[in-house]
Amino acid sequence: xIKYLITGFSGFVAKHFLDHLEDVKTPAYILGIxxxxxxxxIHSFKYIHCSFEQTNLLNKDELDNAxxxxxxxxxxxxxxxxxxxxSWKNPIASFANNTNIFLNLLEKVRQMQLSCRILSIxxxxxxxxxSPEDLPLREDRVLNPLxxxxxxxxxxxxxxxxxxDGYGLDIVMTRSFNHIGPGHKDIFVISSFAKxxxxxxxxxHLPEINTGDLSIIRDFLDVRDVVKAYHxxxxxxxxxxxxxxxxxxxxxxxxxxxxxxxxxxxxVKTVTNPSLIRPSDNPMIVxxxxxxxxxxxxxPTYALEQSLEDMITYWSEKQ
Amino acid sequence: xIKYLITGFSGFVAKHFLDHLEDVKTPAYILGIxxxxxxxxIHSFKYIHCSFEQTNLLNKDELDNAxxxxxxxxxxxxxxxxxxxxSWKNPIASFANNTNIFLNLLEKVRQMQLSCRILSIxxxxxxxxxSPEDLPLREDRVLNPLxxxxxxxxxxxxxxxxxxDGYGLDIVMTRSFNHIGPGHKDIFVISSFAKxxxxxxxxxHLPEINTGDLSIIRDFLDVRDVVKAYHxxxxxxxxxxxxxxxxxxxxxxxxxxxxxxxxxxxxVKTVTNPSLIRPSDNPMIVxxxxxxxxxxxxxPTYALEQSLEDMITYWSEKQ
Numbered sequence: 001x002i003k004y005l006i007t008g009f010s011g012f013v014a015k016h017f018l019d020h021l022e023d024v025k026t027p028a029y030i031l032g033i034x035x036x037x038x039x040x041x042i043h044s045f046k047y048i049h050c051s052f053e054q055t056n057l058l059n060k061d062e063l064d065n066a067x068x069x070x071x072x073x074x075x076x077x078x079x080x081x082x083x084x085x086x087s088w089k090n091p092i093a094s095f096a097n098n099t100n101i102f103l104n105l106l107e108k109v110r111q112m113q114l115s116c117r118i119l120s121i122x123x124x125x126x127x128x129x130x131s132p133e134d135l136p137l138r139e140d141r142v143l144n145p146l147x148x149x150x151x152x153x154x155x156x157x158x159x160x161x162x163x164x165d166g167y168g169l170d171i172v173m174t175r176s177f178n179h180i181g182p183g184h185k186d187i188f189v190i191s192s193f194a195k196x197x198x199x200x201x202x203x204x205h206l207p208e209i210n211t212g213d214l215s216i217i218r219d220f221l222d223v224r225d226v227v228k229a230y231h232x233x234x235x236x237x238x239x240x241x242x243x244x245x246x247x248x249x250x251x252x253x254x255x256x257x258x259x260x261x262x263x264x265x266x267x268v269k270t271v272t273n274p275s276l277i278r279p280s281d282n283p284m285i286v287x288x289x290x291x292x293x294x295x296x297x298x299x300p301t302y303a304l305e306q307s308l309e310d311m312i313t314y315w316s317e318k319q
Numbered sequence: 320x321i322k323y324l325i326t327g328f329s330g331f332v333a334k335h336f337l338d339h340l341e342d343v344k345t346p347a348y349i350l351g352i353x354x355x356x357x358x359x360x361i362h363s364f365k366y367i368h369c370s371f372e373q374t375n376l377l378n379k380d381e382l383d384n385a386x387x388x389x390x391x392x393x394x395x396x397x398x399x400x401x402x403x404x405x406s407w408k409n410p411i412a413s414f415a416n417n418t419n420i421f422l423n424l425l426e427k428v429r430q431m432q433l434s435c436r437i438l439s440i441x442x443x444x445x446x447x448x449x450s451p452e453d454l455p456l457r458e459d460r461v462l463n464p465l466x467x468x469x470x471x472x473x474x475x476x477x478x479x480x481x482x483x484d485g486y487g488l489d490i491v492m493t494r495s496f497n498h499i500g501p502g503h504k505d506i507f508v509i510s511s512f513a514k515x516x517x518x519x520x521x522x523x524h525l526p527e528i529n530t531g532d533l534s535i536i537r538d539f540l541d542v543r544d545v546v547k548a549y550h551x552x553x554x555x556x557x558x559x560x561x562x563x564x565x566x567x568x569x570x571x572x573x574x575x576x577x578x579x580x581x582x583x584x585x586x587v588k589t590v591t592n593p594s595l596i597r598p599s600d601n602p603m604i605v606x607x608x609x610x611x612x613x614x615x616x617x618x619p620t621y622a623l624e625q626s627l628e629d630m631i632t633y634w635s636e637k638q
Binding site: 060088091092095096099100103104106107142145146147148151154155158159162165166 | 379407411414415418419422464465466467470473474477484485
């Protein structure tokens with residue numbers, strides 16, 4: 001039976017990944033590891049069997065022990081400090097909790113000579129400074145990371161390649177673009193906007209929100225399409241290859257806010273707050289998903305409006 | 320007065336850097352930090368004033384304290400686990416002792432808002448897999464690191480760029496090619512050959528040495544030319560720029576061994592030892608030093624034969 005070790009188990013993406021495994025009705029054992037216990041009931045699934053172990057991935061002994069005891073056939077490495085803004089404030093912690101934890105994991109798999117497939121999650125931020133003629137971004141484009149977080153992800157990807165080519169590990173890599181969807185924490189921009197707009201509507205707060213630069217263009221993909229891509233890459237992705245996981249469409253943050261205002265039927269003024277502007281930022285990131293879709297038949301299924309509605313519903317129910 | 324903080328103070332390059340500073344007769348304060356005490360007398364200099372503090376760069380408090388107390392005007396970051404072979408055996412330690420220690424250092428300078436110039440040493444290994452038409456390598460070539468050590472150095476360089484562009488630090492970067500010269504440890508290939516050949520000559524050992532792949536081509540630069548380049552880059556290098564530090568000439572390891580046999584007037588058989596072949600390696604690395612020489616007037620001054628003779632003399636006196 002398939003045995004998935006999932007790092008970052010208590011996070012946003014992991015829960016959606018579990019829901020997807022349950023949807024496809026294939027029995028599997030899951031060991032989830034995370035610094036914090038999950039907020040969902042791990043025994044609520046019918047087809048998959050989950051257990052959880054509180055694990056600090058920076059503590060090599062704890063991580064080693066989890067891998068050694070569980071002997072996974074697949075590792076889905078979702079653990080990450082994935083906020084760009086956080087990385088500018090805490091570059092050391094960002095680097096450690098992206099690159100170093102991943103290296104610890106790879107090294108244990110190598111030392112154990114464990115035969116397992118590893119999914120290494122990267123980020124569209126790795127592309128960095130791009131010009132309009134580079135869009136949509138293909139996987140062979142040169143990487144110019146522009147933030148501590150982006151550097152950490154490029155480092156992780158380079159290490160993956162070394163462990164494939166030099167040590168023979170079976171790793172498939174992604175560059176995942178901006179996720180949206182219900183359950184996303186409000187430290188991420190779209191979810192933060194959704195939460196604030198819901199509060200304004202509900203509590204009749206001052207119709208005004210502070211924002212960073214709203215002209216930046218990003219490629220948003222529903223987390224439920226993201227996890228389908230991860231599942232299919234674990235089965236069909238080619239060892240040592242990198243795949244964009246993205247919608248292929250670009251929108252400004254301004255356009256996304258406008259769509260949410262339409263859904264909520266409110267008008268809110270946006271005020272640029274200089275403290276929310278990052279030291280350097282990519283004006284536009286839009287990916288090409290042709291490699292993923294042509295090799296695996298994966299296609300995005302959620303329209304942007306659906307994702308935004310579900311996020312608004314999520315925050316409405318939480319308030 | 321200029322105040323140099325030198326990391327990796329007890330290593331091969333630092334001693335040559337100090338000798339160079341002494342040669343140019345410019346007074347300076349030096350604080351050397353290293354895990355181990357230096358084997359030379361730090362009070363033997365006339366123009367420069369050295370002190371030493373035993374410091375573990377992985378211990379952020381110790382490093383922070385050294386920087387805070389000394390308030391350097393220049394940081395020469397020589398500390399590194401710079402062996403490619405070691406990095407294949409100990410990728411975690413290699414990464415920590417290249418990338419993480421450097422990030423610790425940058426972060427302290429940022430937090431203190433210390434106005435100082437930092438020299439970040441990188442490696443020709445960063446170029447990785449290159450084809451003959453790419454030679455000699457120029458700084459704008461895409462990097463394809465092929466070993467854990469090379470990845471660590473590319474990560475360090477990317478972090479340097481982030482700290483220049485995002486936080487405004489004053490960092491000049493190098494990609495330093497293979498060093499040779501008296502005092503180099505015998506974990507490095509040319510020095511190891513020199514030592515073995517000297518032993519064969521002196522003690523009439525079996526005239527045979529075990530080697531890795533002798534057909535690989537490298538660009539060797541005498542450490543005394545390397546440190547001159549570092550000194551000049553600290554004065555004239557442009558902030559945020561990367562400079563190759565190299566001879567511009569490529570030789571196979573076989574050619575270098577032959578030259579040393581000529582100097583020693585011996586014939587020795589080379590036997591390929593599969594355990595010395597690396598998982599992946601770059602067949603040829605030769606750099607172009609035009610950027611460094613045109614911007615700073617630096618030129619290599621030691622002929623290869625001179626460097627090899629001095630290495631042979633060094634090992635002859637040590638035996």
